[in-house]
Amino acid sequence: MHEMLDTLAYYFTFPFVRNALIVGVLVSLCAALLGVVLVLRRLSFIGDGLSHVAFGAMAVATVMGLSNNMLLILPVTIICSIALMQRQRNKQVQGDAKIAMLSVGSLAAGYILFNRFPPKGGNVSGDVCTTLFGSTSILTLSQNEVWLSLILSIAVCLIYIVFYNIIFSLTFDEEFAASQGINTKAYNVFIATIIATVISLAMNLVGSLLISALLVFPVVSAMRVCKSFRGVVICSAVFSAVCAAGGIVISILLGTPVGATIVASDAIGFALFSLIGRLKGI
Amino acid sequence: MKKIFAILCTLCIAIYATAVPAQEEKYEGPNSMLNLAAKDYPDVPPFYEPLTIQHDLSRLSSTMAYAQLYDMLCNPEQYVGSAVKLKGPYMPYQSEDGEIMHFILVFDMQGCCELSLEMLPTRGANIEYPEMNTEIEVEGLFDICNDNGLRFVALRINRINVVGQN
Numbered sequence: 001m002h003e004m005l006d007t008l009a010y011y012f013t014f015p016f017v018r019n020a021l022i023v024g025v026l027v028s029l030c031a032a033l034l035g036v037v038l039v040l041r042r043l044s045f046i047g048d049g050l051s052h053v054a055f056g057a058m059a060v061a062t063v064m065g066l067s068n069n070m071l072l073i074l075p076v077t078i079i080c081s082i083a084l085m086q087r088q089r090n091k092q093v094q095g096d097a098k099i100a101m102l103s104v105g106s107l108a109a110g111y112i113l114f115n116r117f118p119p120k121g122g123n124v125s126g127d128v129c130t131t132l133f134g135s136t137s138i139l140t141l142s143q144n145e146v147w148l149s150l151i152l153s154i155a156v157c158l159i160y161i162v163f164y165n166i167i168f169s170l171t172f173d174e175e176f177a178a179s180q181g182i183n184t185k186a187y188n189v190f191i192a193t194i195i196a197t198v199i200s201l202a203m204n205l206v207g208s209l210l211i212s213a214l215l216v217f218p219v220v221s222a223m224r225v226c227k228s229f230r231g232v233v234i235c236s237a238v239f240s241a242v243c244a245a246g247g248i249v250i251s252i253l254l255g256t257p258v259g260a261t262i263v264a265s266d267a268i269g270f271a272l273f274s275l276i277g278r279l280k281g282i
Numbered sequence: 283m284k285k286i287f288a289i290l291c292t293l294c295i296a297i298y299a300t301a302v303p304a305q306e307e308k309y310e311g312p313n314s315m316l317n318l319a320a321k322d323y324p325d326v327p328p329f330y331e332p333l334t335i336q337h338d339l340s341r342l343s344s345t346m347a348y349a350q351l352y353d354m355l356c357n358p359e360q361y362v363g364s365a366v367k368l369k370g371p372y373m374p375y376q377s378e379d380g381e382i383m384h385f386i387l388v389f390d391m392q393g394c395c396e397l398s399l400e401m402l403p404t405r406g407a408n409i410e411y412p413e414m415n416t417e418i419e420v421e422g423l424f425d426i427c428n429d430n431g432l433r434f435v436a437l438r439i440n441r442i443n444v445v446g447q448n
Contacts, residue, residue: 011346016353129394136390139349142356255343255391 004253011252019146020138020258024244026153027205028214028262030198032240033160035215036233037191040171044216046084049099050199051211053080055131056106058203059113062127070148073200081196082189107208134207134259138248141204149201156194167191168229205244206259214240217266224270224277243269308431315362315426316438323427328404328440333365333421339388340369340419348390351397354424358435361424366437369419369445372412373398384411386420386437400436402427407440417446 011017038044057076061069084099114128130137141149160167169177170187178184202211222235247262254261313320320326337354339347351368354361373385385398401420403409412418422439 011342014346014350014353016349017346127395130390135395136345136348136352139345140352140356252343252345252349255345257391258345 007253008249016139016141017252019141020248021245023141023146023149023153024138024205024248024262025241026157027149027198027201028218028240028244029237030153030156030160031202031211031214032218032236033157033233034191034195034198035219035240036229036236037167037171038195038215039219043085044212045096045099046081046195047199047215048209048212049084049103050077050081050196051203051208052103052107052110053077054200054203055208056110056113058131059110063113063117068144070145070200073203074197077196077200078193081192081199085188085192085195130207131203132207132209133257134203134205134210135257137204137207138258139252145204149204152197152201156198159194163187163190171229206262210259210263213263213266214244217263217270218243221266221270221273224273225280239269239273240266309428309433310431311426311428311433313428316423323429324402324405326402326404326425326438328407329423329438331421331440333423335367335421336364337361337424338367340367344389344391347388348395348397351388351399355397355399355435358424358426362426364424365421366424367419367421368399368437370417371415372418372442374411374414386418400434401439401442402436404438404440409439409442411442412444416444419443419445 035044035047038046054073054077057073058069060076061072064072066072080102084102111128129135166177166182166187169180169182170184170191174184199211202214206214218236218240219232221239222232226232226235243265244262247265248258250256250265251258251261312318313323314326317326337350339350342350354366368386368388370387370389373387375383375385377383384401386401387396387398389396401422402425420437420439420442422437425436425438427434427436
């Protein structure tokens with residue numbers, strides 16, 4: 001135990017470890033906050049769909065040789081998020097089918113692009129594996145990426161706090177919110193933009209395939225022990241931050257993939273909270 | 283749908299026009315950061331041993347070793363002159379003009395991603411290179427070199443220690 005603590009103290013002297021912890025905690029916190037909205041609106045799968053769109057956009061950005069992939073990933077993901085969040089009644093292709101089509105189509109297109117136009121001197125399967133599963137992405141962030149992630153995460157948290165009441169209304173009863181004079185269309189576009197931003201950031205933490213875990217696990221775990229909306233929001237944010245920090249620490253100590261370790265921590269946390277909920281009789 | 287497609291296309295063109303970096307310029311730095319007077323990049327004198335190791339990647343977990351080497355390759359200016367210790371498989375590579383280069387590999391925990399660091403002998407070092415994929419341990423000084431305008435990083439070594447079979 002003492003040796004492990006000494007090793008951990010040594011690892012914390014590395015700047016990229018400190019950056020990974022700060023960015024990881026903030027991004028997972030934002031993901032949990034937005035996960036509450038998505039889970040309660042029965043849109044949990046949208047996170048998965050958007051992360052695959054982000055992967056496809058990243059493949060295009062790599063082929064184009066962009067200096068910063070986020071320049072393409074962010075706008076493309078935001079546009080797709082807005083398109084998917086639009087409620088379209090009586091359309092031939094319904095919401096869940098739309099998400100599924102966009103999700104697998106983007107993933108396939110991205111992988112084909114990587115194979116046909118591999119980056120110079122790169123390892124295609126390694127790059128794809130890292131992007132999909134987030135094995136070391138959070139530990140290999142450039143200084144610009146760290147600052148961008150910090151600024152966007154703090155902005156998302158502040159926006160959530162400022163617009164908390166409107167988000168609450170839109171989550172539970174959109175028609176009632178519209179009747180109260182809230183511009184629901186504009187706010188839905190706004191929320192879709194924030195969701196896309198958080199998903200683009202979260203790709204660095206857990207990879208494209210595991211992003212849903214960051215959105216869903218904290219919320220459903222919090223719902224096992226909390227009864228109110230505010231309680232669920234706070235509990236899921238704390239749960240997500242603790243599991244992300246714990247997952248990063250365990251992965252650097254044991255040499256396991258970072259993304260998968262964070263998701264495993266979330267799963268164990270969910271099991272614990274489910275047990276607590278049962279004991280409490282909720 | 284058509285509107286979204288048109289917006290995406292416009293966006294891609296706009297981003298391509300503004301965000302694609304220009305062609306890489308020729309590196310004008312010294313042939314070796316460890317020997318600023320070097321006439322050629324191999325011209326670096328041997329260092330005194332034993333070294334006081336500042337970055338020991340051999341004692342880190344695979345996740346950390348990979349991340350540390352990645353940081354060294356992306357931000358080499360911060361590590362020039364540092365004493366580094368590495369452990370991993372040895373990999374030779376023959377370039378297009380027939381020159382054989384010598385690398386040590388560091389894998390991530392899944393084994394699908396690898397990073398390599400070129401090893402360059404110091405002046406007069408008579409190094410016997412093992413077979414490919416032999417597990418080796420090296421200690422050396424981190425360097426940034428210039429090969430006719432091409433910038434690259436390398437580890438200057440006096441010797442190679444073989445610690446396992448391939």
